[in-house]
Amino acid sequence: MSEAVQAGGAPKPVGHYPHARRVGDLLFLSGIGPRxxxxxxxxxxxxxxDGRLISYDIDAQCRAVFANVRAVLQASGAHWEDLVDVTVYLTDMDHDFKTYNQVWAEYFPDAATAPCRTTLGIGSLPTPIAIELKCIAHLPERR
Structure with a gap:
């Protein structure tokens, strides 16, 4: 049995899917961007x-993604510390990885308690964003 989560404090999904789905004590978040x-x-x-994208601020996008992930976690009854695995998609690894890594270290200052992380450089995302996160959280019995 699973339970879908729609988070009012997060941007609406860009497709027909939930923000997250809880299965047992695991919470799977759909891809979250910086909207x-x-x-x-x-x-x-x-x-x-003319409305064409000419630049972006990766630092601002990283912080917005983290805020959106936090909103989905909270709507799901989870906490930031419950994250166990994060997959990061960057559209410009050469330009953005260093900044992303710095912001990550601010949000997860202790590498021993930070979630596992995989970072991928990809050609594009479905909307003109530079970063997207796919997360898994563990929901302990305390809830």
């Missing part, structure tokens, strides 16, 4: 007068 939950705008993107 603003209120405006749906992509945080850190800069567009020209």
């Amino acid at each position: 603003d939950p209120v405006s749906n705008a992509i945080v850190g993107n800069v567009h020209d007068a």
Whole structure:
């Protein structure tokens, strides 16, 4: 048996899927990007007068992704510390990995208690974002 979660404090999914699904004591989050939950705008993107993307702020996008992950965790009854595995998708590994790694270290200062992490460089994501996270959390008995 599983339970789908839609988080009111996170941006709406860009497709027909839940923010997360709980199966037993595990919580599987769908891919989470850096969109603003209120405006749906992509945080850190800069567009020209014709609406074309001309630059983005990877630091701002990283922080927005973490805030959105936290919102889904909270709506699911989970905590930041419950994350056990994170897959990171970056569209420009050469440009963005160093900044991402610095932000990660702020949010997870103790490597011994941080979730496992895999980082992949990919060609693109479904919307014009530079980063997306896919997370798994363990929900201990305390809830």
